[in-house]
Amino acid sequence: MSKYMKYMLIGMVLISFSNHGVQTPDERSLSTALTAAAAMVNKSAPQMLDEETRLDSAATFRNFIIYNNTMVNYSAEQLDITLFDPLIQESVIAPLCSNEKLSGFIELGVVMVYRYLGKNGAFITELSKDMATCNEAK
Template identity: 60%
Template sequence: MDLIKIILPIALTTSLLCHAEQTPLERSLSQELTKAVTKINAKGAQIIDEETRLDYAATFKNFIIYNNTMINYTAEQLDVQAFEPIIEEVLIGTLCANKALKSFIDLGVIMVYRFHGKNGLYITELSKDMSTCKKTQ
């Protein structure tokens, strides 16, 4: 009980001191990412190809997260060591060249692609910090 009396005030003080407001640029980015996610989610789940369904998107800070399901495989049926290089080449490796993502490059958005099996279990996720595209262009 005495430990709680010591820790609680420290935790409250620390949380108040660590509160950080968004800068105008961060706020603008959050608004733009929220608009993009709202537009994606308004369409509902979308079949991307014969193997993949985009279930929904989410955003947090400068991240946009695409939650996908591999519709023909359970998590256990996919070999992550073989799956990741394919996603890296076919999807992640093409992002910098996508002209429609120029604003994501300029704003340093981190794109996350999360994959689940048809049984809902997590398979893997890969991400791309779009600000690194500036170095390759």
């Protein structure tokens, strides 16, 4: 590849990043709120949620908040995903819209992501809820 081509590619990459890095005031406010929420979770993590589930950490990206959980008594291979996903859907995801403490997440259209790993650190599953859809159900 010629020097000219390399410089052109670098320039194009830099220009593309400059256009995508700007947040609107609302996006910045949401990022700040989600970062604070994740920091609160991380301050008390790891934390046992029940006898099977440990909340390890939280992270944010755009309008997503991601909760990283470990199933402390099971490896990924020990769990049948066809049984596990519906259980998490029913016990974790389904009640989110009716949780009054999450009304701000509903208004702001936050996507809540619940990621599960086995006790061996292997990925089990990830389920999410776009909280903006809570208003559609009403």
